[in-house]
Amino acid sequence: MSQTKTASPPPDPQQQAGAIDSVVAVVNDDVITRYELDEQVRTVVRQLQKQRTPLPPPDVLERQILERMITDMIQAQFAKESGLRVDDAQLDTAITRIAQQNKFPASVEFRAKLEEDGIDFKKFREEIRSEIISTRLREREVDSKLIISDSEVDNYLANKSKAGGAGEEFHLAHILVVVPEQASAEKIQAAREKAEQALKQLKSGADFAQVAAGVSDARDALKGGDLGWRANDNLPPLFLTELQKLQPGQVSDLMRSPSGFHIIRLVEKRSGDAPVMITQTHARHILIKTSEIVPESEAKRRLMEIKQRIEEGADFAEQAKRYSQDGSAQQGGDLDWLFPGQTVPEFEGAMDKLQPGMIGATQTQFGWHLIQVLERRNTDVSEQQKRQQARVSIGMFKSEELYQDWLRQLRDRAFVEYRLEEKK
Template identity: 60%
Template sequence: MTKLIRHLLVFICCLGGLLAHPVFAAPAEPVEADRIVAVVGDEVVTYVDLRTRLAAALKQLQKQGTPLPPQDVLERQMLERLIMERVQLQYARDSGMKVDDNQLDQAIGRIAASNKMTLQQFRSALEKDGMEFKQFREEIRNEMVTVRLREREVESKLVISDGEIDNYLADQTKTGASGGEEYQLAHILLRAPESASPEQLQKLRLRGEQALKRAEAGENFAQLTAAFSDAPDALQGGDLGWRPLDRLPALYAEAGGKLQPGQVSPLLRSSAGFHIVKLINKRGGSAPASVQQTHARHILVRINEVVSEAEAKHRLDVIRERIVNGVDFAEQARLNSQDGSAAKGGDLGWLNPGDTVPEFERAMDALKINELSPVVQSPFGMHLIQVTERRERDVSEERQRGSARQALRERKLDEAYQDWLRQLRDRSYVENRLEEK
């Protein structure tokens, strides 16, 4: 789209606003006129869009007990997040990625169930909290698209070589690093454009030094994150959760390992921009010498456009009743399971902790030997699970290499995702008009 067409689009949007609000229908009280605060590709972001999203963010910050930054600072930060969201959604749309209504309904149903509510109860709770259900649906749809985009464009393209695993294991042995110690870090990211000029970098560095000075003086780090950070988790205080150092980006791991709880790092530089890291806390000790392995089998019915959650659960309830009444589990798995293990009677072999998704593992761990689970839901669909054996085993070389591969993936993923976002932002057409009067 040429610049002329973009300006015509902006003019038409403004004209549409005038036609929708004729002069003789003036409101009883003066209100600030809406205006365009950004142009992103072929779309505009209005001040009403910004204020609506900002109101939700303010409510979240207040609920978390985070002191609020100045309003103009929050507006700038929120607008940048809206721009990044539009950039990603436009890229997803142009590349043919979408989430249909059926998939969206299933996701919202799972959210309601996780809150121990029916869909109608969940909808009423949202509306009581001031959020329109239609708006909530679209926000969940956008979130699902963003997650799938990250999986397709970043996660699926990460490659971990055998050489990297060998080097990682050798380094762990040399340093005596313990896999059991975990660190809770929070961070601030000041994102730099891919082809930033020296002047832009210097301006960004000064802004980072300002944030660092305030953090070192003891100001609330979550408030500083909301005011300064360009990272997607800025409104959550930049909290990275509990992780071993080897599952953090290398830059953060090196800085975090030198900190004591409550301390902040110096201003850090990477290809993505400038960073500040704070160690919130650390815990744990040496990793266990052995793990409990579980030998399990399952029957899976997948949920899709044809089979609903209710239908999948009903099918498995019928199958469960047959097994309880004496029908062979393996036979039912071969006939009904929609998993690669069906040919082996649903046998999954020996499983280590972390080998399955959390929902499956929690249900499996709660079972006694030969006990049959109720119907269990996971991201893959609906399952019946049976545990046949358990044993204690030393962590094998294969297991160590698998853990090393996962640690390297997690370490590289955050860096790769930030790099991809920065490149996508730089390739997109964006006009930021927030400061225009």
């Protein structure tokens, strides 16, 4: 036993520290260390093993994770430069909501469960903060600029009609090989060859999740490309057309979109029996915008004063006309009847929790809102409503494409230096 212990000299602590603290990437004025990368690799490996997703080769997985960390860091830097913040109170609210969604009545119990599973709570908090910032950044820089034309809606409905299967739902997995904006013919060909090689592996029986984790540029790559269940209403015409040719378990041919090259796998399909009725909400709101002059805390303070006045008997519509900074102010803040998906997720989520007559406050990328639900109704799916649902579905797909374009532009403007070396 003693010979085993002394067969080789003990590791030099300074060398160990140097390996742990070595820089694997420089991103503008920040760095990613070997320790941070290794931590993230361990986290992703645990997630993939829990999902029973076969692991890609270690060097491929490490590179994928590093690319994701670089992209996340560039987004965080941009958010900080543009004044986007998530304070601790907002973070606490988000974590409480996550705890409740996971059937934990209190955050302290949720924290105990995370730590039992080996997840550091402080790191978890910062990951959630980063996710919220990323979501708000996307809403501000991408979703708020979406334009969907009537002709796009017409084409979508026509393609959906041809595809048939109203109410069908599909469980899909997806691989995306990105083509950079204004890419040269050589870069387009390189992306095509990468996608074709992935498709060749899949046709030869390779595991889709493993190939996706190693090849895909989509945000869901490290989840094996799993998109979960999607109603045909929430799929782009490009995918719907290809799905007509597939049986469960089959993989599509290569598809080209403005984002790049796509491959999808139909995991399962089922009859969704989409409901004939849609719940609409009639609401009104008061908006206090945030800016460099009016920080979040001040906007919230002003809104809470308005809320108190209304609770003490002031007329909501009059307060909206006087104080709201939204285009609906002159209508007393009236937003008319709203369809699901017609407002940003944070607004809709807060509105959906209110019973008719109740008021509540929430924050979006536009500022602080005071919302009042006036009434709700179930209404038949008319042609107008079908078109609105089509707009929502088109918006989901276009949003993802525009988001990928925006990320590429952000990445192109950043200084990135790789210092990744094989671990000894």
